[in-house]
Amino acid sequence: MDILVCMKQVPDTETKIVINPEGTGIVTDGIKYVMNPYDEFAVEEALKIKEKMGGTVTIVSMGPQRATEAIRTALAMGADKGVHLCDDAFEGADSYSTAKALAAAIKPLSYDIILGGKQAVDHDNAQVYAALAELLDISHVSIVTQLDVAEDGKSAVAQREVEGGAREVIEVSLPAFIACQKGLNEPRYASLPGIMKAKKKPIDVIDLAKSGLSADEVGEKGAKLKIRKFFLPPEREAGKILEGEPEELATQLVKLLREEAKAI
Amino acid sequence: MEFGYTDEQQMMRELAAKIAGDFGEEYWQRIDEEHCHPREFIDALVASGIVGMAIPEEYGGGGTGLLDLAIAAEALAANGVGMGAAGILVGGPVFGGYLISRHGTEAQKEKYLPGLVKGEVWAGAFTEPDAGSNVTNISTRAELKGDRYVVTGRKMFISHMEESTHIALYVRTSPLDPAHKTRGLSILVGDLPDPHVEARPFKKLGSRFVDTHAVFIDGMEIPKENIIGREGHVLKAMFDVLNPERIVVAALAVGSGLLAIAKAVEFANERVIWGERPISSYQGLQFPLAEAKVMLEAARLKVYEAAWLYDQGSPKCAMATTMAKYAASHGSIYAADRAIQTMGGSGYMCEYGVERLWRDLRLNAIAPVTNEMALNTVAQYDLGMPRSY
Numbered sequence: 115m116d117i118l119v120c121m122k123q124v125p126d127t128e129t130k131i132v133i134n135p136e137g138t139g140i141v142t143d144g145i146k147y148v149m150n151p152y153d154e155f156a157v158e159e160a161l162k163i164k165e166k167m168g169g170t171v172t173i174v175s176m177g178p179q180r181a182t183e184a185i186r187t188a189l190a191m192g193a194d195k196g197v198h199l200c201d202d203a204f205e206g207a208d209s210y211s212t213a214k215a216l217a218a219a220i221k222p223l224s225y226d227i228i229l230g231g232k233q234a235v236d237h238d239n240a241q242v243y244a245a246l247a248e249l250l251d252i253s254h255v256s257i258v259t260q261l262d263v264a265e266d267g268k269s270a271v272a273q274r275e276v277e278g279g280a281r282e283v284i285e286v287s288l289p290a291f292i293a294c295q296k297g298l299n300e301p302r303y304a305s306l307p308g309i310m311k312a313k314k315k316p317i318d319v320i321d322l323a324k325s326g327l328s329a330d331e332v333g334e335k336g337a338k339l340k341i342r343k344f345f346l347p348p349e350r351e352a353g354k355i356l357e358g359e360p361e362e363l364a365t366q367l368v369k370l371l372r373e374e375a376k377a378i
Numbered sequence: 379m380e381f382g383y384t385d386e387q388q389m390m391r392e393l394a395a396k397i398a399g400d401f402g403e404e405y406w407q408r409i410d411e412e413h414c415h416p417r418e419f420i421d422a423l424v425a426s427g428i429v430g431m432a433i434p435e436e437y438g439g440g441g442t443g444l445l446d447l448a449i450a451a452e453a454l455a456a457n458g459v460g461m462g463a464a465g466i467l468v469g470g471p472v473f474g475g476y477l478i479s480r481h482g483t484e485a486q487k488e489k490y491l492p493g494l495v496k497g498e499v500w501a502g503a504f505t506e507p508d509a510g511s512n513v514t515n516i517s518t519r520a521e522l523k524g525d526r527y528v529v530t531g532r533k534m535f536i537s538h539m540e541e542s543t544h545i546a547l548y549v550r551t552s553p554l555d556p557a558h559k560t561r562g563l564s565i566l567v568g569d570l571p572d573p574h575v576e577a578r579p580f581k582k583l584g585s586r587f588v589d590t591h592a593v594f595i596d597g598m599e600i601p602k603e604n605i606i607g608r609e610g611h612v613l614k615a616m617f618d619v620l621n622p623e624r625i626v627v628a629a630l631a632v633g634s635g636l637l638a639i640a641k642a643v644e645f646a647n648e649r650v651i652w653g654e655r656p657i658s659s660y661q662g663l664q665f666p667l668a669e670a671k672v673m674l675e676a677a678r679l680k681v682y683e684a685a686w687l688y689d690q691g692s693p694k695c696a697m698a699t700t701m702a703k704y705a706a707s708h709g710s711i712y713a714a715d716r717a718i719q720t721m722g723g724s725g726y727m728c729e730y731g732v733e734r735l736w737r738d739l740r741l742n743a744i745a746p747v748t749n750e751m752a753l754n755t756v757a758q759y760d761l762g763m764p765r766s767y
């Protein structure tokens with residue numbers, strides 16, 4: 115099996131987000147970057163498929179120079195090689211122009227299945243994989259919590275989460291894009307021997323020229339979406355502490371929930 | 379000169395932090411209360427490859443240097459483990475690993491190193507009732523009878539006897555010659571348990587994640603080929619074990635001290651007792667913690683330098699190690715003490731874990747070498763002052 119994993123480097127979920135004074139983005143100084151947590155499930159699943167069926171796992175990532183760290187982390191977990199779309203022209207992309215660049219990098223590769231996270235926790239758009247699948251003319255299954263690839267590698271059965279905790283079971287022919295959700299597996303840590311070996315694994319860097327795309331198809335120029343402004347949600351107001359006997363409290367609480375919070 | 383971590387070292391720190399994160403304060407409190415080995419933690423550390431990282435790749439290890447091991451040790455400690463990794467990281471990669479990888483024969487390497495990668499620990503028996511600071515006083519005798527050495531003597535404060543698969547015994551193979559005090563000392567590797575070895579446990583202030591015993595050896599037989607290096611010439615091999623032991627302990631101490639400071643700052647930022655500002659706004663609490671931080675940052679650089687010198691095989695390693703160990707133990711005990719003070723009565727209680735850090739760290743002013751002996755070494759060999767004793 116030739117397994118691809120689309121992976122993005124994102125700010126650590128514990129990062130305290132600060133908006134820049136112009137409101138055009140966030141302050142990136144001092145931010146710690148990590149592999150998108152949902153992509154960790156994808157890498158883990160790819161490694162499990164490889165362990166079961168043989169093959170290679172290739173990490174495909176678009177991002178600035180620093181994104182190599184996240185690619186190396188995936189290689190240290192056990193992936194075999196990396197493809198890094200890295201060029202100033204790719205900066206400022208939306209979901210569509212990201213998918214465009216990824217598709218260009220993926221088209222020349224041989225692949226039986228593509229995995230990725232169900233969303234990246236930075237912009238939370240959850241759209242790249244759908245656009246990518248469309249551009250590659252393959253199916254996709256989103257929010258997958260269980261995956262079984264058929265022995266012949268030609269199809270897979272995926273379970274996906276739907277409203278109300280129910281599960282949908284989907285049989286899909288491969289290649290397809292599988293967007294991974296928490297619960298699919300328990301991502302392994304990059305082991306020490308893995309870290310040492312990662313150094314020697316190849317990362318193919320693809321710039322704009324090598325991608326075969328033109329500058330106005332990718333990055334900010336190729337984006338269909340313009341971000342007008344960044345702002346933080348208003349700070350949460352301090353909670354209210356009710357005092358009194360349980361019966362009064364319940365009446366007060368219901369009143370507040372109904373009239374102030376309009377929650378019931 | 380470069381001071382940054384490489385990508386690999388950064389990943390090692392993250393790996394260490396993740397493992398540390400899987401074992402919280404409650405886990406280490408239970409280990410402390412029950413005086414038991416952190417088995418689950420050790421298993422995770424072995425599985426991650428950190429235990430075997432400094433063992434050569436040919437024998438299944440990670441093939442890194444001591445510097446990388448020190449970096450990982452510090453990251454484990456700083457992210458919640460405290461000194462808790464000291465038993466496994468000294469008992470495995472140092473008492474067994476460095477002894478064998480640097481001074482073992484090819485046959486010994488093949489025999490012992492793969493087991494150490496899998497998490498076997500060794501006891502390292504230097505100290506005796508009358509030979510602590512003064513190691514040349516070792517009187518445990520090993521006599522060659524046919525194809526085996528027969529060992530008789532007493533060892534003191536020996537860690538890890540309960541779990542160890544082997545014991546590296548530092549013994550006399552010929553009587554003390556006052557003109558050449560280190561001559562006649564040899565290193566033998568014995569298997570444990572052994573019917574001729576009896577170990578009696580001590581109760582102790584801290585470091586309860588590892589057992590410490592008085593060891594009575596009466597006629598233990600060790601095959602002749604289990605000697606490490608040349609009979610009677612032990613100095614180089616001994617310091618190739620003692621130096622990394624001190625470096626690993628110092629790295630763990632730096633991380634533990636930083637952990638104590640982090641806990642104290644977090645607590646002080648939350649606690650408001652006068653008016654509206656938290657107690658962390660008082661200079662009287664700030665300065666000591668800031669001072670401890672400076673001491674630990676400086677110690678860390680010395681630890682890294684000492685480890686780097688060890689990896690280079692430099693003779694300067696011994697002095698750098700002595701200084702690093704002193705700086706790290708001194709700074710970290712101060713940090714833990716000030717963390718307790720900052721937290722007031724809460725700091726003295728077990729729930730917050732800083733009193734445990736202090737109890738564990740207190741050891742490092744005594745072992746692996748006392749801070750007085752460290753200063754003796756600096757005064758005599760670095761400053762060129764007369765030997766005082």
Ligand SMILES: Cc1cc2nc3c(=O)[nH]c(=O)nc-3n(C[C@H](O)[C@H](O)[C@H](O)COP(=O)(O)OP(=O)(O)OC[C@H]3O[C@@H](n4cnc5c(N)ncnc54)[C@H](O)[C@@H]3O)c2cc1C
Binds near residue numbers: 510590745
């Ligand atoms: C928990 C624990 C675990 C240990 N584990 C091991 C182990 O696994 N293997 C092992 O071999 N040993 C182990 N040790 C022993 C440790 O290395 C010794 O305790 C240490 O070297 C000090 O020796 P000592 O206890 O005999 O003290 P002593 O040497 O008797 O020293 C007593 C005091 O006198 C001071 N002193 C001695 N000489 C001088 C001098 N010339 N000038 C100024 N002051 C001096 C010392 O600094 C110290 O303060 C362990 C000890 C402890 C407490």
Ligand SMILES: Cc1cc2nc3c(=O)[nH]c(=O)nc-3n(C[C@H](O)[C@H](O)[C@H](O)COP(=O)(O)OP(=O)(O)OC[C@H]3O[C@@H](n4cnc5c(N)ncnc54)[C@H](O)[C@@H]3O)c2cc1C
Binds near residue numbers: 651
């Ligand atoms: C084992 C034990 C037994 C005890 N027994 C009793 C008992 O029987 N009865 C009883 O009533 N109490 C008892 N205590 C409580 C003890 O008196 C308090 O712990 C002590 O007064 C400190 O108060 P605190 O713990 O609230 O610390 P805090 O008052 O929160 O102080 C925390 C830190 O902030 C510092 N700090 C506070 N204010 C300032 C300031 N303005 N400027 C500079 N630094 C400041 C303190 O010096 C301390 O270092 C006991 C405590 C312990 C640990």
